[in-house]
Each structure stands twice: as C-alpha cells, then as structure tokens.
Amino acid sequence: MQQQDWNALSDDEFRGIFREWVDANCPSHLRFMRKQRPVFDEVAEWYHALAEKGWLSPVWPQEHGGMGLDAAKHIVYVEEWARLGCPRIPDHGIGLTGPLLIEFGTDEQKANFLPKILSGEHVWCQGYSEPNAGSDLASLRTSAVSDGDDYIVNGQKIWTTLAHCANWILLLVRTTKDDNKRQNGITVMLVDMTTPGVVVRPIANLRGEADFCEVFFENVRVPAKNVVGAVDQGWALAKSVLGHERIFLGAPSRPEYALKRLEMLAEDRGAFDDPAFRSRYARLLLDLNDLGSAFEKFAKILREGGQLGAEVSVLKIFCSELYQRITEETLAVAGEEARYYDDLPVGDNEVDAMNLYLDSRAPTIFGGSNEIQRNILAKAVLRLP
C-alpha cells in the first residue's frame, strides 16, 4: 500500500488527518472501554480497519507496511488515539515482535512474519517474566537446547499478557549458563504456541479478569530458524527495542481519564462545595498538567532527533503514582459508596470508581516496577555510589 510521507507534514496537519479518520472509523461501542486489555476478537473490527487503511503500525517503515512515523508523529498518533478513547488492541506484534524483526530479523523472518502481524493472523504475546525472574529478568531459566535443526524448550513463563488469545510468543530463553554474567547466554526466539507441549493457563487479576497467563513449555520443538539475532546475545536485543517508546510509559492518558471520572463523580455528589476537596482536586489537576509539561520536554528531545536518556523513567514513576492518587481520591469522594464493586451511577452515566482504583495498582508494578525505576535514576542520573 502506497502511503504518503507523513513526516513531511507538520504535526498539526498530521493530527488533523489522523483524528478525522480515526473518529469516523473507530466503532463507537469500542470507545473508552472499561476493559484495559480486550482480547483480539473483541476489537478485531478496529484492528482490521486500521490494517486496511495501513495505519495499524505507526513506526514500522513503509516498505514493511507501516506508516513510517518519526517519534514526533508517533506521539501525535498515541495522543489522538487516547483522546478519542480507542481501545487498546493486542499490540505485542506491532510494538514488540515487529520492531525487533525489522531491526534484527533475517529477510526470511521479515517476509514471513510481518505481513501476518498486519493481517491479524498472528497474535503475539511477550514471554519474558518467569516465576523467579521478575525484576531480576536476567535470572530467567526457561531453557532451549539445540537438537539438530531445532531447539527443545522447557520451562515456564508467567504474567504473559493476553497469552490466552495469542498464537505466537516472543520468548526469552537461556541457551547458555554463565554464572559470572547472567545477561550472557540469553536468546530471543519466535515460538508458535500451537506447537505440542505449550500449555496456557490464564490467571485472574484483581478485577477478576483473566488478562495475563502462565505459559508452560514441555519439550517444545522450535526450529532454529526462529531464533532472532545471534544465539546467546538476546539480552541486548530485547533491551534495545524499547527505545523512544519508553516515553509512552509516562503518557498521561490513564490519569487524565481517571481525573475526568473523578470530576464527574465530584460534581454529581457535590464535593466541589467542600474547600478541602477543591484544594486536593486542584493539586491533582496541576499534577496532571505538570506531567503534560514534563512529557512535552521529553517529546521535544525526540522531535529534535535526540535520544531519550535514563531520565525518562521519571515520567513513568510520576504518571503511575498520580494515577493511583486520583483513583484513591475518587474512592474518598465516593464516601460510603466506596463499598460497591459495581460502577457508581452519575446522572445517566456511570463512573467506574473501583475498576479504576484496582486497575491503577498495576502500572507501578509492570514495565519495570517503580522501585526498579528509582534504582535506575539513582545510578544512571544521580550517579549515586
């Protein structure tokens, strides 16, 4: 599909074009979904509509079927997506496997896998964490042993988001044991989840939704041609794909949405008459604005063609903690209604106070927990001894 050079447009021009089409084409029943992580079938029509338009994959180069957006335009894409309340689509193929293959994959891998991500034939999940390898990912133990043209994989992954609706998993495995440097000997491979020996067990989260899973591997045969990059060198590969996308861990969309819900509830329940509440609300509002400014500061670096440093972790910490403070305040405003699990009626609408409160528990844990982010800032930014 021939696409224009989006990066030649001004951000505002691009924003206008993107917004107009998305607003006209994203089905209204999928907007502002309660569920954070809908499964593929729930959002398939939106996925296919984007694919058909050629807009499913914002950063892939156009030769691979992406839009080829630079970081600045990508930010616009993400902002408008959030503003219009489009649902999250299963995006591990687009955001993780795709970029990895484009950078490190063989021509055959690219030709084979990229189109199937765009068509939705392959739905990917991310198999990194293990029961004993969370924050300390390098201690992972799922093993892959060479056997002729194949590898034999044994072990277990956990917290694998949407594994139950995926058919391919991007797997980090141990191919060599090196006790001195555990980052050595890790390999990235592409694994077909329909291979015999792969078993998926969904895990219910705090909201009762099964959106992450355990994935077990028992003598699973993986063709050696499914290894990405060099054997034993997977750690650097896996770490490198995040790149400028780390900025999005601090994108203000979740707290922004939550603050709107707080405002709706507070208005309906008369909380704005209370000066103590007004003061707390004003703080949250300004926190959100200031998060926007900080986000903008990093976005500007990208716009000017720069690279993000370790500092960007500050966005993730502030954003996820602000999200929690907003949902906590929402429960305070709910008063005795904070006893309900179900959404709270507000005029003809509903505010999902508890849903948001529970949801806000996760972002301080995933994507590198906030403690780990603080460790990184302490070392890499403040250079503490």
Added chain:
Amino acid sequence: MPLISLDDDDNTLGMLRESANALAERIDGAQVMRSRRAGKSDLDRSVWTAMAEAGWLGLLLPEELGGLQLGSRELVVLCESLGRGLLTEPYVQLAVFSGALLMGADHGANTSALAGGLVDGSRIVTTLWQTERGARAELKATEKDGEVLLNGCAGLVSAAQSASDYLVLAQSDGDSVLVHLPADTGGIGVSLRASVDDAQLGSVDLDGCSVPSGNVLARGHKVETALVRAIETNRLAIAAELAGIASKALEATVDYTRERIQFGKPIASFQAIQHRLVDMWSDAEFACSAVTDATEKLGEPDSAAASQAVLAAKARAGDAAIGITRRAIQLHGAMGFTDECDIGLYMKRAINLNATLGQPEELRLQYLATERAA
C-alpha cells in the same frame, strides 16, 4: 506483629482470641470470598452457622436475650481476629448493629424471639436505615387500625437477600420507630449490587408493607439512643477488624519479601523495601494503640471522651489498613495483582470497612467538631 493489647487478668480475651483463630484456621476466608463472589451471594451460611455455634452472634446481647453479655473488650478482640482471619461475613452489620438495636428496644416477646434467632443463627436480622449513598434513609411508617404500613427505599443493606427479618428504622408522624418486618411480607423488593469485598449490598424497596402494630419494637428517644449506640459500637468493631487486617497484611508482606529472591537476595534485604515495611509496621502499631485506647475509654465514665476516641480509632485504623494493603500489593509484585493471592482480598475488605460508617476524613472532622463544641 502489632496486636490490640488489653488487660486480661483472667485470660478471657486470650481464650476468645484462641477460639477465633481456631475457626479462622478451619475456614479459608479467602476461598469463602471467592466462592461468595462466584455465587453472587450475600452471606455464607456455613461460616455464619460456625459463628453462631461459637456464640459470637450474641456476644454483646444480655443474657435475658440469649446473649453472652460481654462487652467492648471482647468485641474488639474478636473483630481483630476476624480481620486477621479474613472472615468477612457481615458480623458487624447483623450481630453488632442489629443486635445493638434489639438491645435498645423494648424487651417484649417479639424482640426476644428475634434476638434468640439472631443468636442461634436461625434468623438473619438486618437493618434498613441508610440510603444507597449512606445517608439516613427516609422510611415512612403509617400506623392505623392495629397495623403499620411501611414505605420507602433503603440501601447498603447487608445480607438483604438472605435476611429472614428486617429491622426498619422509620418515621411515624415525626417520631422514630423501630419496626420488625419479616422478609416474607408482601411488597418488599430487593435488588443487589456487588460489594468490593465479594459480597452483595442490597437496595430494599418497601411498597406498602403491612405488619401488625405489635411489630413496633421501640419508639421515640429510645430508637435514636439505640441507633447512636449501634453506630458507635459498630465503628469500634470495624476499627478493630481494620487493625487486624492491617497487622495481618503487614505480616504476610514481611513473610513474602523475606522469601522472595531477586538479584540473588531476599527482596526484604533491600533498604528501600525495609523502610517501607517499617513504615507499615508503624502504621499498624498506631492503629492497634488507637483501638486499644478507644476500648479502654469505653469502660470509663466519660462517654464523650470515649465517643471521640472511637472516631479517632476508626479513622486511624482505616488509614492504616488501606495504606498497608496498598503497599503490600506493590511489594508482592505482579503476584499482588492477582485474585489468587490473598493479599488483594485483604485490600478489598479494608476498602469496604474503611468506607463503612464514615471514611477517615469525615470521622476526623466529626472529632474536631465535638472537640470545638466542648
């Protein structure tokens, strides 16, 4: 780990604690919550029966009403254990709240029968008095020709579906009345909404429900006095349960972080985590002392000071339980975000209790108002 500590010369409290802990051992409270949620149920009968058999449902009721005639000291020790053991049936709403109203009613045949059923578990007695948002409900009683007609809407009703009997706090000609309404009376409509702690909260619609005038259990000043007492006793009981949750959630997190190895060490060996755990411990410690203080003050003559101490204790214990369970989830990592790990259930229970009968800020403001008025 922090506990509510009261003088216990004859070891009655110790024995009570032991029997509560024994029951909590026998019953997997977390599993009960999950199956209650799956069945959309508002009460687990088997746990309720076990509580009845242990004599707890009549803990505060006088002997003439079939109770054990024990006091606040025993109540807080029991509720603390319920909190620790995650036994989340609506003990405070039914046994303590409805119980307190019956204690304050005229002790006629009707009251005795209700109290007897409440104590032995054969009756589920819940009270209609709040709106869906927690204000005082406007329920109307019309008395004429030997009958009472009840109208209005109540919310936040525990065990609304399971109830065999409702106590209705209504207004009759500008006068408060406490009316016994059997659940099989015509004109009652019950709808349920899930509560955060995996039970159901009911809204109960009364549409011209008719009962004989003998069902008026108390009226006027008596009703209001009983209500004030019921609220205060409930707040104390809830504060104790919250303190139990706070302390148990801390304990579970200390255990977990000692065992969880990352980077070749127990994560509890990282100072960032140690400081967090120490702060949690300190919060639990303060919660337990505040509840201890309120309980002791209730045994002293100055009732105003006691009332204030109860407000303070519930605010303190609520903040502690909420803050501790939140941090506990964080320290459990992704495990804490699952339904399989019990720590999330402690958080959910804490949210419900913290929001019941006043969140901390409201209670502190009430405390201040009383203080300034004095």
